[in-house]
Amino acid sequence: ASSDKQTSPKPPPSPSPLRNSKFCPSNMRILISGGAGFIGSHLVDKLMENEKNEVIVADNYFTGSKENLKKWIGHPRFELIRHDVTEPLLIEVDRIYHLACPASPIFYKYNPVKTIKTNVIGTLNMLGLAKRVGARILLTSTSEVYGDPLIHPQPESYWGNVNPIGVRSCYDEGKRVAETLMFDYHRQHGIEIRIARIFNTYGPRMNIDDGRVVSNFIAQALRGEALTVQKPGTQTRSFCYVSDMVDGLMRLMEGDDTGPINIGNPGEFTMVELAETVKELINPSIEIKMVENTPDDPRQRKPDITKAKEVLGWEPKVKLREGLPLMEEDFRLRLGVPKE
Numbered sequence: 001a002s003s004d005k006q007t008s009p010k011p012p013p014s015p016s017p018l019r020n021s022k023f024c025p026s027n028m029r030i031l032i033s034g035g036a037g038f039i040g041s042h043l044v045d046k047l048m049e050n051e052k053n054e055v056i057v058a059d060n061y062f063t064g065s066k067e068n069l070k071k072w073i074g075h076p077r078f079e080l081i082r083h084d085v086t087e088p089l090l091i092e093v094d095r096i097y098h099l100a101c102p103a104s105p106i107f108y109k110y111n112p113v114k115t116i117k118t119n120v121i122g123t124l125n126m127l128g129l130a131k132r133v134g135a136r137i138l139l140t141s142t143s144e145v146y147g148d149p150l151i152h153p154q155p156e157s158y159w160g161n162v163n164p165i166g167v168r169s170c171y172d173e174g175k176r177v178a179e180t181l182m183f184d185y186h187r188q189h190g191i192e193i194r195i196a197r198i199f200n201t202y203g204p205r206m207n208i209d210d211g212r213v214v215s216n217f218i219a220q221a222l223r224g225e226a227l228t229v230q231k232p233g234t235q236t237r238s239f240c241y242v243s244d245m246v247d248g249l250m251r252l253m254e255g256d257d258t259g260p261i262n263i264g265n266p267g268e269f270t271m272v273e274l275a276e277t278v279k280e281l282i283n284p285s286i287e288i289k290m291v292e293n294t295p296d297d298p299r300q301r302k303p304d305i306t307k308a309k310e311v312l313g314w315e316p317k318v319k320l321r322e323g324l325p326l327m328e329e330d331f332r333l334r335l336g337v338p339k340e
């Protein structure tokens with residue numbers, strides 16, 4: 001199915017050069033773009049547990065950090081490359097988890113042109129790489145492709161309600177184009193693709209000051225500041241703990257379905273409910289205050305995970321009340337606020 005022309009020095013011995021090698025029959029070389037970030041670094045931890053995997057991270061450290069990967073630096077099966085995915089990358093791999101992209105609204109709005117370049121040119125480069133070496137590629141798309149959804153909960157068949165010219169568009173329209181590119185490379189060049197639509201995910205190693213709601217509330221509760229609920233506070237989100245997310249992504253990669261598949265926790269909470277839960281669990285004396293919201297904030301969001309259950313045999317295990325204390329522990333260490 002490859003249409004690589006004379007330009008390619010190494011025609012792809014499809015589907016997986018390393019796996020087919022007689023020297024290492026089931027070894028996998030796995031690239032994780034954005035692997036120094038929150039979800040990426042947890043994915044690295046899990047993939048490194050398998051001694052047959054070699055893991056390469058390519059990251060420009062815009063929102064990620066080497067700190068997240070420090071336990072693997074120097075490990076013989078691990079490599080870390082400072083690389084911006086908007087530039088071409090020439091390496092040989094069997095699998096590509098393509099996560100590179102800022103995920104928090106304050107970071108992706110900070111340089112919207114760079115965000116859309118990362119989504120479009122970055123995904124194009126990862127697909128060009130996948131095509132050249134015959135690798136399978138997974139894109140971490142987002143529930144934001146549903147925009148401010150008119151259907152609730154959101155199944156994969158829903159096309160979404162997205163503002164093409166708003167301040168969030170660099171991210172959500174960027175991911176929509178990235179999905180389109182994935183399917184066009186699949187149809188036109190026979191690339192093996194997988195698309196995950198990730199819903200809000202939380203856990204240890206989130207950027208403390210990245211402005212996302214769970215990290216904000218936990219940091220505020222630990223610093224003794226009021227929890228800032230953005231108006232009206234009745235808007236909802238569904239929060240998935242990061243270990244469940246990583247499990248879902250790995251099942252999707254090694255399964256047979258291209259997706260898109262929603263991966264998220266269907267437990268739905270209003271932002272006021274989330275604030276009350278954080279207050280109760282972490283700091284009952286804290287105040288909750290209402291503050292102004294930002295434009296185009298989706299009013300409700302909850303994944304329909306029927307497909308993930310059927311196709312991947314996956315559903316989340318960690319409830320919000322179990323996950324929040326695990327994140328609290330990590331934030332206490334990093335903020336230097338011991339319990340009691």
Ligand code: NAD
Pocket residue numbers: 033034035036037038039040058059060061062063064065083084085086098099100101102103104118122140141142143197198199200201202
């Ligand atoms: P994150 O910001 O912690 O990680 C993103 C990583 O990508 C960072 O390490 C960053 O430095 C890197 N990066 C950004 N631009 C890059 C570029 N041009 N070249 C190379 N590296 C670059 O975010 P995360 O929460 O771990 O998100 C990972 C992926 O999951 C993203 O694609 C995001 O869109 C998607 N996602 C996350 C959530 C969530 O709730 N966390 C929800 C939906 C989708």
Ligand code: UDP
Pocket residue numbers: 087088089090091124125126127128129130131132133
């Ligand atoms: N690319 C890359 N690594 C590779 C192969 C390609 O980064 O190993 C980039 C390449 O520079 C191009 C993009 O991926 O910008 C798309 O590649 P493709 O071969 O599909 O398109 P073309 O190069 O023919 O435009």
Ligand code: UDP
Pocket residue numbers: 105200211212213214216217228229230231235236237271293294297298
């Ligand atoms: N939010 C909030 N207080 C904060 C940060 C966010 O109430 O300090 C709200 C925000 O208005 C949105 C929800 O939390 O309705 C989720 O926002 P986040 O930026 O975490 O993720 P996303 O909007 O991308 O789902």
